[in-house]
Amino acid sequence: MNKVYRxxxxxxxxxxxxxxxxxxxxxxxxxxxxxxxxxxxLDSATLTPLLKRLExxxxxxxxxxxxxERQVVVALTARGRSLQARAGKxxxxxxxxxxCTAAALKDLKGELQRLRARLAAGC
Amino acid sequence: MNKVYRxxxxxxxxxxxxxxxxxxxxxxxxxxxxxxxxxxxLDSATLTPLLKRLExxxxxxxxxxxxxERQVVVALTARGRSLQARAGKxxxxxxxxxxCTAAALKDLKGELQRLRARLAAGC
DNA sequence: GAATACTATATAGCGCGCTATTTAATTGCA
DNA sequence: TGCAATTAAATAGCGCGCTATATAGTATTC
Numbered sequence: 001m002n003k004v005y006r007x008x009x010x011x012x013x014x015x016x017x018x019x020x021x022x023x024x025x026x027x028x029x030x031x032x033x034x035x036x037x038x039x040x041x042l043d044s045a046t047l048t049p050l051l052k053r054l055e056x057x058x059x060x061x062x063x064x065x066x067x068x069e070r071q072v073v074v075a076l077t078a079r080g081r082s083l084q085a086r087a088g089k090x091x092x093x094x095x096x097x098x099x100c101t102a103a104a105l106k107d108l109k110g111e112l113q114r115l116r117a118r119l120a121a122g123c
Numbered sequence: 124m125n126k127v128y129r130x131x132x133x134x135x136x137x138x139x140x141x142x143x144x145x146x147x148x149x150x151x152x153x154x155x156x157x158x159x160x161x162x163x164x165l166d167s168a169t170l171t172p173l174l175k176r177l178e179x180x181x182x183x184x185x186x187x188x189x190x191x192e193r194q195v196v197v198a199l200t201a202r203g204r205s206l207q208a209r210a211g212k213x214x215x216x217x218x219x220x221x222x223c224t225a226a227a228l229k230d231l232k233g234e235l236q237r238l239r240a241r242l243a244a245g246c
Numbered sequence: 247g248a249a250t251a252c253t254a255t256a257t258a259g260c261g262c263g264c265t266a267t268t269t270a271a272t273t274g275c276a
Numbered sequence: 277t278g279c280a281a282t283t284a285a286a287t288a289g290c291g292c293g294c295t296a297t298a299t300a301g302t303a304t305t306c
Contacts, residue, residue, distance in 0.1 A: 004242050006264085017292065034254065044255050046293050053291085070254040070301045099241040108238070111231060118222040119127050129294085140262065157284065167285050169263050176261085193271045193284040 004097050008090045012083060018054055019087070021047070025060065026084045030075040032065065059083060127220050131213045135206060141177055142210070144170070148183065149207045153198040155188065182206060 005016040014022065017040075024039050025031065033047050051074055054060045059080035065071040098105060128139040137145065140163075147162050148154065156170050174197055177183045182203035188194040221228060 001242065015291065042293075045257080045295080048256055050292075068254080068302070072255065093246065096246045097242050098238060099246075100238070108234060115221060115223070115231070119124065119220050123216065123219045123222075138261065165263075168265080168287080171286055173262075191272070195285065
């Protein structure tokens with residue numbers, strides 16, 4: 001999975017986890033670190049360095065929230081937004097590589113999500 | 124997945140990837156690095172340091188093969204073998220945590236294996 | 247209003263999995 | 277035989293995901 005994305009994302013010069021963060025931001029434009037974390041099941045220990053790399057790549061900005069100075073708001077830059085267009089083919093290519101129908105993939109995704117929930121809940 | 128195993132393997136003081144290697148060795152007792160790699164889809168860059176950790180934990184030995192000095196043969200120690208008994212409950216606990224029937228898990232495994240094969244083959 | 251508890255990030259440190267490269271042993275071919 | 281090609285491990289270096297801990301800022305409680 002990671003390996004498939006790696007090849008496709010090489011032209012964009014981002015990694016697969018970075019791509020996941022960008023996808024979340026393309027939907028919401030601006031989110032706090034923990035809001036991103038909730039959506040991707042990642043915590044600040046993972047996200048902080050990743051976001052710093054996206055920041056130094058000029059794709060996002062990180063700034064302390066005015067209302068709550070504990071929070072760091074991550075927002076897309078123009079460059080970050082424009083990357084979305086170039087990323088269009090990625091999803092398509094991965095879908096093609098799976099050789100699955102959209103319905104089969106949806107089923108599999110649902111099954112894995114349920115499994116994750118059960119594993120997280122404990123025995 | 125990893126997180127579930129981590130908790131269960133803590134008493135054994137090994138990680139989940141280390142546990143996978145031990146499972147392979149419990150079946151075969153002695154294998155070369157690349158033979159382990161084939162079974163787990165891992166290469167020497169990942170396995171060499173992992174095996175060194177298992178070696179320094181006293182669970183395996185690593186020695187150059189006599190027939191082919193390029194190969195390193197990894198073999199269980201007595202301590203490594205005896206760990207198998209203590210690991211008995213791990214599989215059971217994980218199975219329980221999935222909340223799946225054995226048949227459902229088998230199906231899911233097959234589906235994911237086919238998906239991996241397709242992804243590896245390319246579009 | 248001050249001490250306390252809680253929350254959001256950040257940091258340190260570890261193991262894993264990867265790519266790219268190196269080293270050493272074996273194979274194969276002229 | 278000798279030299280090139282191949283193979284098996286090892287190494288360097290990077291990003292990720294985790295646990296444990298620290299550092300702030302905010303909320304609560306008395």
